Amino acid sequence: MDRTKKLHIAMFPWLAYGHTMPLLEVSKFLAQRGHRISYICTPKNISRLPKLPPHLSSNLSFVEFSLPHVHGLPPGVESTSEVPINKVPYLKRAYDKLRDPLSHFLKNSNVNWIIHDFAPYWLPGIAAPLGINLVFFSIFNASSSAFGGPPSALLGDHRKRLEDYTVIPEWIDYPCNNVAFKLYEIVNYQQFMDDDMFDIHRIGRLIQGCQFVTVRTCFEFEWDVIKLLIKLYQKPVVPVGLLPPLLSLPSNEDNKWEAIKSWLDSKGEKSVLYIAFDSEVNLSEESMHQLAFGIGKSNLTFIWVVRNSPVGEGQMNDIIPPGFEKRVSNRGLVLRDWAPQLRILAHSSVGGFLTHCGWSSIIEALMYSRALILFSGGNSDQGLNARLLHGKKVGLEIERNEVDGSFTSDLVAATIRRVMVEPEGEVLRANAQAMREIFGNEELSNNYLNEFTRFIEEFSPSACHC
Structure with missing residues (x-):
């Protein structure tokens, strides 16, 4: 294709902030290159996105589709953050009605x-007759994608039991440090599934039906895995890079940030532990209490973002132990619902991050060299990410019972201290520091986006080979 020809490219994300934002970043880059972008999503999800720079408005437009109602989905819900995990299957059914x-x-x-x-497994069926090319954008890293396997495994019955997800599959041909699920994670994730169409079946159909696949990673981090994906998928796999976010803050939240910044400014360099879980992470009261007691026993200064649960998931405001905030008020700051995560992680007083292991959060932490205390939220790719980062020695996973996910506050405290301050954690801190050259490298990120754009501009089916 002539690279001087400007393309019309539609973006169609899944209904979760961790999905809409990466696709928006790619949209902005493509729009800067002069291509016309139609970003298609529901009104509420579009309203949550940051405002576009004025110079992009002529090339990037938002197309709003109202989300159809389905029985079982609460009225007005348009994203995964608004519902408990057992309601997400209904959101997928509503999405399919788009x-x-x-x-x-x-x-x-x-x-x-x-x-x-x-999610839109039906998309190849409507795109192919219209002569429209498809790119399957996996917002996950290559290791998580490789664990899923080729389309034949995704669409077949290769894994008949839940236990089959707890072992390394036979197609993995590189050292992977036991990157597999724990049983409690796959049991929890099963709640997320729609019995009418499993996620792995959606992905398998889309890999088969697309022209090429892109993953949110880079060769510098996952060289062997990207090469394996090309073999597994038998089509091009073009990494889009890590898409590190730009440091920005909505003006109406400046006052909240100023108070947090003042608190952080009074702390020593790399002395503060930051703790935050995604709003979709569903932990029991017992787990939250054990975490809180462990954080307290670590005797370290910390900021903990405690989020409200989605509609219908029960009480969350009081899920941390009674009196906890008062007991730790001299060294701990508990924030409710929202915090400017990127700005907190960028502050020099922050040394570590206790994370649910979402890929976006990991990218944000490593772009600022923050060592990781890994506590898988048990949804989607989070368990695989925990094993991956533990194996790469940029963090340490909190040890848990592999069947029920239980853990002790003593283990929480010991893991935090090892990562943050103790001598045996020095290698973790040094490795996290080195990761900034990859995860925080804006030039590297732009190089990948340029290569991704070039591939779309020059794509020719006859030129595709693996």
Whole structure:
């Protein structure tokens, strides 16, 4: 394809902030290169995105589709952050009902490419007759994708029991430091599944139906794994880079940040532990209490972001132990619901991050060299990420019972202290520091986005080979 020809590219993300934001970053880059971008999502999800720079508004437009109602989904819900995990299958069924409005849009819009997420398994069926090319955008890293396997494994019955997900699959041909699920994680993740269409089946169909796959990673971090994916998928796999976010803050939250910054400014360099879990992480009261007691026993200064649970998930405001905030007020800051995570991680007083192991949060931490205390939230790729980062020695996973996920406050405290301050954690801290050259490298990120853009511009089916 002539690179001087400007393309019309549609973006179609899944309904979660961790999915909409990476696709928006790619949209902005493509728009800067002069391509016309139609970013398709529901009104509420679009309203949560940051405002576009004025110079991009002529090339990047938002297309709003109202989310159809399905029985079982609470009224007004449009994203995973608004529902407990057992309601997410209904959100997927509502998302699938976007097929008709999307088909109508595509028939009347001269779209050349659709860059899509894991969910719309039906998309190849409506794109192919229209001559529209598809890019399956995996917002996960290559290791998580490789664990899933080739389309034949994703669509077949290779894994008949839950225990089959707790072992390294036979197609992994590189040292992977036991990157597999724990049983409690896969049991928890099963709640997330729609019995009508499993996620792995969605992904398998989309890999089969797309022109190429892109993953949110880079060769500098996962060289062997990206090469394996090309063999597994038998089609091009083009890494889009890590997409490190830019440091910015909505103006209406400046006052909250100033108070947090003042508190951090009074602390020593790399002395503060930052703790935050995604709003979709569903921990029991007992687990939250054990975490709190462990954080307290570590005797370290910390900031803990405690989020409200989604609608219908029970009480969350009082899920930390009674009196905890008062007992730790001399060295701990508990924030409710929201905090400017990127700004906190960027502050020189922060030395470590106790994380649920979402890939976006890991990227944000390592772009500022923060060592990781790994506590898998048990959803999606989080357990695989915990094993991956533990194996790469940039963090340490909190030891848990592999069957029920239970753990002790003493283990929490010991893991925190080892990562943050004790001599045997020095290698973890040094490795996390070195990761900044990859995760915080804006030039490297732009190089990957340029290569991704070039691949789309020059794509020719006859030129594709693996």
